[in-house]
Amino acid sequence: MEFVISHLVKSYGSKQVLKDVDFVFGEGRIYGLLGRNGSGKTTFFNCINNDIDINSGEFYFRGNDGGKVPVMPEDIGYLVSTPTVPEFMTGREFLKFFIEVHEEITPDRTIDEYFDYMMVPEDDRDRLLKDYSHGTKNKMQMLLNIIASPKLMLLDEPLTSLDVIIAEEMKNVIRNQKQGRITIFSTHLLDVAVDLCDEIVLLHNGRLEPIDKSNLGDDAFKEKIIAALRDQDDA
Amino acid sequence: MLNELRKNLAKVIHLRSIIGYNGMVYALKKTPVIGRLIPDKLYGTKFLKVIYWVFHVIMEVFKLFIGKIFGLGMIYLLSFFLAKGYIENEIVNSVAESEVFAGLALFFFLVYALCGILINRPYFRCTPEKEYLVFMLRMNARKLNNTLFIYDLAKLVAGYLIAGIFGLILGAPFWLCAAIPVLAVFIKLFGTGVQASRFRNKNKRHKPMKDSTFSIVFGIFLVFMGMPFILVLIADGCYIPLPVLLAVAGVLVLLGLWGFTVLRGFDPFLHRRALNDNIVRNEVSRYKTPDNTRSFKNIKAKGTVKGDKKGFEYLNALFVRRHAGMLVAKPVVFTVFILLIMVLLIAGFIYKYYMQFGSDNCLNMVGTNLLNLMLFRHYEDALFPFDAESADTFFRWLAQYHMLAMLIPVSIADNSFKSTQAMYINCDNSLMTFSFFKQREKIIRLFDIRLKQLIKIHLAPAIVCGLSADLILFYTGGQDYPFQYVLTVLVCIFMSISYSVIWLSMYYLFQPFTTTVNVKSGVYNAVRIIVTTILGILVWIPANTAVLTALMLVFTAAFIFVMRKLVYKHAPKTWKAKA
Numbered sequence: 001m002e003f004v005i006s007h008l009v010k011s012y013g014s015k016q017v018l019k020d021v022d023f024v025f026g027e028g029r030i031y032g033l034l035g036r037n038g039s040g041k042t043t044f045f046n047c048i049n050n051d052i053d054i055n056s057g058e059f060y061f062r063g064n065d066g067g068k069v070p071v072m073p074e075d076i077g078y079l080v081s082t083p084t085v086p087e088f089m090t091g092r093e094f095l096k097f098f099i100e101v102h103e104e105i106t107p108d109r110t111i112d113e114y115f116d117y118m119m120v121p122e123d124d125r126d127r128l129l130k131d132y133s134h135g136t137k138n139k140m141q142m143l144l145n146i147i148a149s150p151k152l153m154l155l156d157e158p159l160t161s162l163d164v165i166i167a168e169e170m171k172n173v174i175r176n177q178k179q180g181r182i183t184i185f186s187t188h189l190l191d192v193a194v195d196l197c198d199e200i201v202l203l204h205n206g207r208l209e210p211i212d213k214s215n216l217g218d219d220a221f222k223e224k225i226i227a228a229l230r231d232q233d234d235a
Numbered sequence: 236m237l238n239e240l241r242k243n244l245a246k247v248i249h250l251r252s253i254i255g256y257n258g259m260v261y262a263l264k265k266t267p268v269i270g271r272l273i274p275d276k277l278y279g280t281k282f283l284k285v286i287y288w289v290f291h292v293i294m295e296v297f298k299l300f301i302g303k304i305f306g307l308g309m310i311y312l313l314s315f316f317l318a319k320g321y322i323e324n325e326i327v328n329s330v331a332e333s334e335v336f337a338g339l340a341l342f343f344f345l346v347y348a349l350c351g352i353l354i355n356r357p358y359f360r361c362t363p364e365k366e367y368l369v370f371m372l373r374m375n376a377r378k379l380n381n382t383l384f385i386y387d388l389a390k391l392v393a394g395y396l397i398a399g400i401f402g403l404i405l406g407a408p409f410w411l412c413a414a415i416p417v418l419a420v421f422i423k424l425f426g427t428g429v430q431a432s433r434f435r436n437k438n439k440r441h442k443p444m445k446d447s448t449f450s451i452v453f454g455i456f457l458v459f460m461g462m463p464f465i466l467v468l469i470a471d472g473c474y475i476p477l478p479v480l481l482a483v484a485g486v487l488v489l490l491g492l493w494g495f496t497v498l499r500g501f502d503p504f505l506h507r508r509a510l511n512d513n514i515v516r517n518e519v520s521r522y523k524t525p526d527n528t529r530s531f532k533n534i535k536a537k538g539t540v541k542g543d544k545k546g547f548e549y550l551n552a553l554f555v556r557r558h559a560g561m562l563v564a565k566p567v568v569f570t571v572f573i574l575l576i577m578v579l580l581i582a583g584f585i586y587k588y589y590m591q592f593g594s595d596n597c598l599n600m601v602g603t604n605l606l607n608l609m610l611f612r613h614y615e616d617a618l619f620p621f622d623a624e625s626a627d628t629f630f631r632w633l634a635q636y637h638m639l640a641m642l643i644p645v646s647i648a649d650n651s652f653k654s655t656q657a658m659y660i661n662c663d664n665s666l667m668t669f670s671f672f673k674q675r676e677k678i679i680r681l682f683d684i685r686l687k688q689l690i691k692i693h694l695a696p697a698i699v700c701g702l703s704a705d706l707i708l709f710y711t712g713g714q715d716y717p718f719q720y721v722l723t724v725l726v727c728i729f730m731s732i733s734y735s736v737i738w739l740s741m742y743y744l745f746q747p748f749t750t751t752v753n754v755k756s757g758v759y760n761a762v763r764i765i766v767t768t769i770l771g772i773l774v775w776i777p778a779n780t781a782v783l784t785a786l787m788l789v790f791t792a793a794f795i796f797v798m799r800k801l802v803y804k805h806a807p808k809t810w811k812a813k814a
C-alpha cells in the first residue's frame with residue numbers, strides 16, 4: 001500500500017502555502033516532514049485530514065494491485081502538537097468510550113493493559129483529563145490512535161515540549177507502531193527527524209522534496225539539509 | 236514655534252490617517268463575503284485614501300459639533316428659556332434679563348466644563364499614533380503632547396465661538412460669549428495640570444497611577460443624581476448670583492495659570508514615562524478582561540453514569556452529568572420563576588373570593604366550586620362571571636389566538652446556544668481531531684442523542700409556559716373547545732423543540748465557535764439575525780391554538796427531518812474545530 005499525493009495546491013487568499021505537492025509515501029516507514037516555522041506543515045496535515053479544503057489536486061491510497069483507494073476519515077490518525085482532550089472525562093472513561101464507538105475494532109487488551117503499554121501512571125487513570133500533564137495528554141492521544149489503528153498516521157510535532165523521558169517513550173511507541181501503516185512525522189527539529197525517521201522529506205516553498213537518505217545521521221547530511229532549507233528560503 | 240507646531244501636527248494627522256485607512260481596509264477584508272473580494276492592493280490605493288481623508292475631516296467637524304457647539308448651544312438655549320421664565324413669572328426682581336441669562340449660562344457651563352475635564356483627559360492617553368511616534372520614531376513626547384493639546388484647545392475655542400453666535404442671537408451678553416471660550420481654555424489647563432501634577436507626585440514616590448475610571452463615573456453619576464434637586468431649586472427661583480459665579484470663574488482662571496506652569500515644568504522624559512505608563516495600564520486591563528471560557532471549565536469528576544449506556548450514549552450521559560449546572564440552571568430558574576407567577580395568579584384568584592365571601596367562606600367556596608367544576612363541569616358556578624370589559628380580555632385573547640407570542644418566553648428559557656458552546660469547548664473541540672468523530676453515521680447518531688437531551692432539558696419550562704396560558708384561559712372563562720388546555724401546552728413544547736433543533740443544527744452546520752467561545756462565523760451570525768427576524772415577525776401573527784398546534788406539529792416534524800438530512804450531508808465538512 002502507498003499513499004499518493006498528486007499536485008496538491010492550497011492557498012490562503014493570494015498566498016500559496018502548498019504549491020504543487022506531489023509525493024508517494026510507502027507503507028511501514030516513518031517519514032520525517034522537515035520544514036522551517038511557517039513552511040506549511042500543519043496546513044499540509046490539515047489538508048490530508050480534511051480539516052480544510054484544498055484548491056486542487058488529490059490524494060489516495062494505492063493498493064498492492066495498483067488501484068486507487070479513496071481516503072476515508074477512519075483511515076487517518078492525527079496527533080496534534082497541543083493535544084486537546086474532552087476535559088470532562090477521566091482517562092478511563094474516555095478510553096472506554098473510544099473503544100465502544102470503534103465497533104469495528106476488537107481490542108486485544110484491557111483498558112489497564114493499554115494504560116500500562118503507554119506508561120500512563122496509575123493514579124492518573126481515574127482523574128479528569130483536564131488535570132493531566134501535557135505529556136500524559138500526548139500519551140493518551142497516541143494511545144487512542146494506536147487503538148484505532150489507522151492506515152495513515154499524521155504526527156504534527158508530537159514531541160514538542162515533552163520532557164526527555166516522555167519523549168523517548170513516545171519515540172519507542174512510534175517506532176513499534178510503524179509496521180502496516182504509513183507514518184508522517186512533522187518537525188522543525190532536525191535532530192529529532194534524523195533520530196526517529198526512516199526517510200526525510202523537506203517541505204519548503206510549498207513543495208515536498210525527498211532527501212537522499214544515504215549517510216543519514218552524519219554531520220555532512222545535517223549540513224546538507226540546513227543548506228537546502230536556507231537556499232530555498234533565500235531564493 | 237508655529238512652524239514646528241504645524242510640522243508635528245502634520246505628522247500626527249498623516250499617521251492617524253494611515254492607521255485609520257488601513258484599519259478600515261483590514262475591517263473590510265474581515266467582513267464575510269465582501270472580504271474575499273477585496274484585494275491586498277487596496278491598502279495602497281490613493282483614490283480611496285483621499286475619500287478616507289474627506290471622511291476623516293467630516294468626522295472631525297462632527298465631533299466639534301457634538302462636543303462643543305451642541306453642548307454649549309444647549310446650555311444657551313436652556314438658560315434662555317429659564318431666564319425668560321424667571322422674568323415673566325417675576326421670580327427675580329430688579330435684575331436685568333441678560334444678567335439672569337448670563338448667571339444661568341455660566342452656572343451650567345461651569346458644571347459642564349468641570350465634568351468634561353474629568354471625562355475627557357486625552358493629554359497622557361497613549362493613542363496608537365502617539366505610540367508609534369514616541370516609542371518607535373523617537374519623537375519628543377513633550378512636543379507631541381503639547382502639539383495635540385494646542386490643537387484640542389484651538390478646536391475648543393473655535394467650537395465655543397461658533398456656539399457664542401447662537402448665544403448672541405438668543406440674547407446672551409457679548410462679554411459672556413467671548414469669555415466662555417477663554418474660561419474653557421483655563422479650565423482645560425487646570426484639569427490637565429492636575430493630571431500632570433498627580434503623575435509627577437506618584438512618579439517621585441515610585442507609585443503607579445491607578446485607573447480612576449470607576450471613581451470618575453461614580454462622581455459624575457452623583458452629579459447627575461443631584462441635578463434634579465438643583466433643577467428644582469432653579470425652578471423655585473433659586474439661583475447663584477452672577478458675582479459669585481464670576482468669582483468662581485476667576486479662581487478657575489488662576490488655577491488654569493497654575494496648570495500652565497505645571498505643564499511648562501513637565502519635562503520630555505516625564506511625558507514619555509506617562510505615555511508608557513498608559514500603555515502598561517491598557518495592557519494590564521486587556522489581560523484582566525474576563526475569560527469567556529472560565530464558566531465552562533468548572534467541572535468536577537463527581538459521579539458516574541449508571542446503567543448500561545455505551546458509546547455516544549455514554550459520552551452524552553457523562554457530559555450532561557458533569558455539566559448539569561451549566562445546562563439545566565437557566566431552564567430550572569425560568570421554570571421556578573413562572574411557577575411563582577402562577578402561584579401569584581392563583582392567589583389573586585382566591586383573593587377575589589376572599590373579598591366576596593370573607594375569610595370564613597373563602598376556602599369553602601373555592602373548594603366547593605372547583606369540585607363542582609371538575610365533577611359537573613359547571614363553570615359559571617365555579618368562577619365569577621367573567622367580566623368581558625376587564626383587562627383580562629386581552630390576556631384571554633392572547634391565550635386563545637396569539638400563542639405565537641409564547642415564542643418570547645420559550646426563547647428566554649432556551650439554553651441551547653450555551654449548551655452548544657459547552658459541547659464545543661469541553662468535548663467536540665478535542666474529539667474533532669479524531670477521524671471517527673467525523674464519520675457521517677457517528678455524527679448523526681450523536682446529533683440525535685443531543686437533540687433528545689436538549690428537548691428533555693427544555694420540556695419543563697415549555698410545559699409551565701403552556702400551563703400559565705392555561706391558567707389565564709381557566710381564569711377568564713375556561714377552554715373554548717375540548718382539549719384546548721392540552722393543545723396550548725403542546726404548542727409551547729413544539730416551539731421549544733424547534734428552538735433546540737435550530738441551535739443544534741446551526742452548530743453542526745456552521746460550527747462558529749473558537750476555543751475562546753467567541754463566534755467566528757459571518758454566515759452563522761447572518762443566519763442568527765435572519766432567524767431572530769423571522770421569529771420577531773411570527774410573534775405578531777394571531778392564530779387559533781388548534782390550527783397552530785396542527786401547523787406546529789407538521790412544521791416541527793418536517794424541520795427535524797430536513798435539519799437531520801442537512802446535518803447528515805454537510806456536517807462531516809462543516810463541523811470542524813476553529814482556532
